[in-house]
Amino acid sequence: xxxxxxxxxxxxxxxxxxxxxxxxxxxxxxxxxxxxxxxxxxxxxxxxxxxxxxxxxxxxxxxxxxxxxxxxxxxxxxxxxxxxxxxxxxxxxxxxxxxxxxxxxxxxxxxxxxxxxxxxxxxxxxxxxxxxxxxxxxxxxxxxxxxxxxxxxxxxxxxxxxxxxxxxxxxxxxxxxxxxxxxxxxxxxxxxxxxxxxxxxxxxxxxxxxxxxxxxxxxxxxxxxxxxxxxxxxxxxxxxxxxxxxxxxxxxxxxxxxxxxxxxxxxxxxxxxxxxxxxxxxxxxxxxxxxxxxxxxxxxxxxxxxxxxxxxxxxxxxxxxxxxxxxxxxxxxxxxxxxxxxxxxxxxxxxxxxxxxxxxxxxxxxxxxxxxxxxxxxxxxxxxxxxxxxxxxxxxxxxxxxxxxxxxxxxxxxxxxxxxxxxxx
Amino acid sequence: xxxxxxxxxxxxxxxxxxxxxxxxxxxxxxxxxxxxxxxxxxxxxxxxxxxxxxxxxxxxxxxxxxxxxxxxxxxxxxxxxxxxxxxxxxxxxxxxxxxxxxxxxxxxxxxxxxxxxxxxxxxxxxxxxxxxxxxxxxxxxxxxxxxxxxxxxxxxxxxxxxxxxxxxxxxxxxxxxxxxxxxxxxxxxxxxxxxxxxxxxxxxxxxxxxxxxxxxxxxxxxxxxxxxxxxxxxxxxxxxxxxxxxxxxxxxxxxxxxxxxxxxxxxxxxxxxxxxxxxxxxxxxxxxxxxxxxxxxxxxxxxxxxxxxxxxxxxxxxxxxxxxxxxxxxxxxxxxxxxxxxxxxxxx
Numbered sequence: 001x002x003x004x005x006x007x008x009x010x011x012x013x014x015x016x017x018x019x020x021x022x023x024x025x026x027x028x029x030x031x032x033x034x035x036x037x038x039x040x041x042x043x044x045x046x047x048x049x050x051x052x053x054x055x056x057x058x059x060x061x062x063x064x065x066x067x068x069x070x071x072x073x074x075x076x077x078x079x080x081x082x083x084x085x086x087x088x089x090x091x092x093x094x095x096x097x098x099x100x101x102x103x104x105x106x107x108x109x110x111x112x113x114x115x116x117x118x119x120x121x122x123x124x125x126x127x128x129x130x131x132x133x134x135x136x137x138x139x140x141x142x143x144x145x146x147x148x149x150x151x152x153x154x155x156x157x158x159x160x161x162x163x164x165x166x167x168x169x170x171x172x173x174x175x176x177x178x179x180x181x182x183x184x185x186x187x188x189x190x191x192x193x194x195x196x197x198x199x200x201x202x203x204x205x206x207x208x209x210x211x212x213x214x215x216x217x218x219x220x221x222x223x224x225x226x227x228x229x230x231x232x233x234x235x236x237x238x239x240x241x242x243x244x245x246x247x248x249x250x251x252x253x254x255x256x257x258x259x260x261x262x263x264x265x266x267x268x269x270x271x272x273x274x275x276x277x278x279x280x281x282x283x284x285x286x287x288x289x290x291x292x293x294x295x296x297x298x299x300x301x302x303x304x305x306x307x308x309x310x311x312x313x314x315x316x317x318x319x320x321x322x323x324x325x326x327x328x329x330x331x332x333x334x335x336x337x338x339x340x341x342x343x344x345x346x347x348x349x350x351x352x353x354x355x356x357x358x359x360x361x362x363x364x365x366x367x368x369x370x371x372x373x374x375x376x377x378x379x380x381x382x383x384x385x386x387x388x389x390x391x392x393x394x395x396x397x398x399x400x401x402x403x404x405x406x407x408x409x410x411x412x413x414x415x416x417x418x419x420x421x422x423x424x425x
Numbered sequence: 426x427x428x429x430x431x432x433x434x435x436x437x438x439x440x441x442x443x444x445x446x447x448x449x450x451x452x453x454x455x456x457x458x459x460x461x462x463x464x465x466x467x468x469x470x471x472x473x474x475x476x477x478x479x480x481x482x483x484x485x486x487x488x489x490x491x492x493x494x495x496x497x498x499x500x501x502x503x504x505x506x507x508x509x510x511x512x513x514x515x516x517x518x519x520x521x522x523x524x525x526x527x528x529x530x531x532x533x534x535x536x537x538x539x540x541x542x543x544x545x546x547x548x549x550x551x552x553x554x555x556x557x558x559x560x561x562x563x564x565x566x567x568x569x570x571x572x573x574x575x576x577x578x579x580x581x582x583x584x585x586x587x588x589x590x591x592x593x594x595x596x597x598x599x600x601x602x603x604x605x606x607x608x609x610x611x612x613x614x615x616x617x618x619x620x621x622x623x624x625x626x627x628x629x630x631x632x633x634x635x636x637x638x639x640x641x642x643x644x645x646x647x648x649x650x651x652x653x654x655x656x657x658x659x660x661x662x663x664x665x666x667x668x669x670x671x672x673x674x675x676x677x678x679x680x681x682x683x684x685x686x687x688x689x690x691x692x693x694x695x696x697x698x699x700x701x702x703x704x705x706x707x708x709x710x711x712x713x714x715x716x717x718x719x720x721x722x723x724x725x726x727x728x729x730x731x732x733x734x735x736x737x738x739x740x741x742x743x744x745x746x747x748x749x750x751x752x753x754x755x756x757x758x759x760x761x762x763x764x765x766x767x768x769x770x771x772x773x
Contacts, residue, residue, distance in 0.1 A: 001693075001694055001697040001698075001716065009689075010686040010689055010723055010724070011686070012500070012503045012686055012723075012724040012725075013503075013586045013587065013686075013721075013723055013724035013725060013726045014726075015720075038731065041506050041727075041731075042727050042728045042731050045472075045503070045504050045505075045506060045727030046726070046727045046728055061443045061444060062443065062444070062446045062447055064444050064529075065444055065445055065446070065447055065448050065483055065484075065485075066447070066448075066483060068479055068483060068528055071527055072530075089509075090506045090507070090508070090509070090510065090524075091506075091510075092510060150451050151451070151739075351450075355450055360447070360450060361447075362447055362448065362450040362451035363447045363448070363451070364447070364448045364451060364452075364484075364739075365479070365480050365483040365484070365735075365738070366480050366735040366736070366738045366739040366742070367735070367739075368735075369476065369479075369480060369731050369732075369734060369735035369738070370731065370732050370735035370736060372728075372731060373728040373729065373730075373731030373732035373735065374728070374732060374763060375728075376727070376728035376731075377728050377729075377732075377760050377763050378763070380728075
């Protein structure tokens with residue numbers, strides 16, 4: 001039997017030339033989280049020797065089910081830094097540089113990116129992905145883009161002049177709800193949760209005109225005729241109702257009295273909504289709550305805690321809602337559930353509310369492991385200059401689809417070039 | 426107010442709730458509880474074994490026993506991230522133990538240095554699932570047969586260079602649940618047109634549907650008769666990795682080891698000879714597996730271990746938690762093409 005001579009020399013599973021080029025090339029990993037940890041491990045085990053990794057985040061206990069380079073004792077520390085230290089323990093000869101920083105920091109300019117033969121994203125947000133996409137186009141460096149959520153994942157190779165870039169295809173924007181749905185006619189738990197988050201900001205945080213919680217008198221659905229709607233809108237502006245005094249000022253004037261807050265939000269405002277009778281012609285009408293019947297001691301404590309937090313911060317201070325801050329999370333859970341109760345919806349557990357309010361994406365180790373494995377296999381093809389072998393791989397419901405990348409559209413490419421230049425100026 | 430997932434029975438500790446939060450939000454508390462009650466045996470601690478170990482320990486099984494009688498060498502450490510660099514000469518399972526345990530202190534991780542062939546039948550009966558890597562075909566068939574009668578889930582897997590596979594036998598009757606969107610009967614909205622008659626799918630509410638599925642034994646899966654007309658007609662759709670697996674298992678039986686980079690010349694000749702013999706015995710042409718295959722089945726590619734270990738790990742999690750449809754019954758991965766395929770071989 002004759003064997004091709006180039007295969008005669010192996011370094012482990014790889015032919016020698018490939019193994020040599022792996023150990024000399026320099027790569028950048030953007031992100032040291034779920035995908036990042038798995039990716040760093042695969043890269044060093046595959047034979048990559050010069051790796052730089054950047055991540056602005058610190059380690060949280062909820063990361064430990066999948067970000068295996070971290071242990072409980074590392075909670076609070078820099079992800080990039082600890083990832084580097086953990087990798088060096090099983091591969092001391094690897095040359096790793098860690099940055100506890102944001103990739104969008106202007107220090108990481110086109111010259112910085114040009115240091116690398118390959119960039120791999122391990123990110124969880126679109127802004128950073130857009131940014132790295134443009135930097136790689138500007139520096140003309142191949143980029144491997146990837147993402148995971150639950151059981152699903154994707155890997156894509158982006159190379160200027162050969163494939164479409166990350167921003168070529170429009171991406172779906174985050175779902176938003178109409179103001180009157182949130183303020184007047186919620187029909188799903190998510191509407192009540194969004195309302196509760198708005199309420200938090202109105203009472204304790206930065207007030208936003210787009211985050212009103214009181215009944216919307218200008219709701220077009222409420223009017224029996226268009227003239228009526230206009231009249232209602234003008235009337236509400238003129239009669240000096242709650243909207244003209246900021247919600248926070250009003251709450252402060254009552255001393256954040258939980259009973260007064262409760263009565264306004266879940267009794268008085270609901271009774272006002274009931275007067276907009278057209279809304280309830282085909283919908284189940286909301287039922288106002290009576291404080292004396294409910295008597296939630298816990299709710300009083302929550303409001304009290306938030307009030308003291310605000311006082312601690314001083315005059316003109318604002319709290320920022322954070323799903324991992326227990327009183328803030330408790331407040332949204334309570335307020336959302338009370339509103340669900342008013343609108344006859346099945347209430348949700350704190351666990352479920354946290355998922356929706358906190359936009360939590362479920363995540364497991366195995367999906368990240370598979371995707372990170374696929375990333376390195378694509379990296380090997382790039383280093384072999386096998387661009388025509390590169391694939392977009394979709395991990396969708398336990399099967400693999402592979403699609404060849406599309407040729408880049410010249411026009412959109414020029415547009416992005418301009419964007420890159422304007423970004424750098 | 427504490428972060429209550431279930432109020433009754435103290436079912437899950439705060440530490441577990443905090444650490445497993447992101448996966449409980451995916452597969453639910455019931456599945457996590459079942460994992461937490463499961464004991465798994467993992468045989469073989471090379472690259473693939475290390476990946477499976479990591480995935481199962483992170484998932485939160487009750488106990489994981491790492492079984493391997495071989496010693497650490499430079500070659501065996503190639504795709505293995507649990508073994509310290511100065512551990513050459515030590516037992517592979519023993520050397521992997523410390524870092525495996527650190528992945529998740531809530532799991533009982535043990536090392537066993539015996540050869541799996543030396544274990545009596547009842548050794549396997551203490552486990553809920555058994556995962557065999559780097560084992561001979563005869564051993565795998567034996568373990569599969571004795572576990573089937575006890576409803577112990579059996580998994581096999583290997584990585585050969587750029588190629589990898591996993592096999593599962595979840596028994597004659599594997600019960601599981603699938604989460605599906607709830608179908609809600611349309612309400613009586615007066616002015617809704619024809620749409621009111623269609624049952625509406627409520628995206629927010631889901632329901633658990635119970636299912637049962639049966640699996641073939643490994644013996645039957647590997648002894649498919651390719652000489653009959655039906656099998657011949659399905660040949661075009663059959664992944665060639667299935668035949669590659671047969672060749673590599675035969676090599677392992679004949680040589681007592683897998684193809685080694687430092688015996689490349691000799692081993693590649695033997696692989697081609699075995700390919701001819703195996704395919705001839707099956708009544709098939711050697712052209713089914715072109716010569717080039719020998720270049721890509723030596724040692725273990727770390728990224729291929731990651732992919733196969735990820736899929737295999739998730740299949741074990743699914744089987745133990747009895748949630749979501751399992752792959753039935755082979756998964757083949759070709760690292761050169763980046764393609765993975767699930768296919769069924771064995772009794773109908």
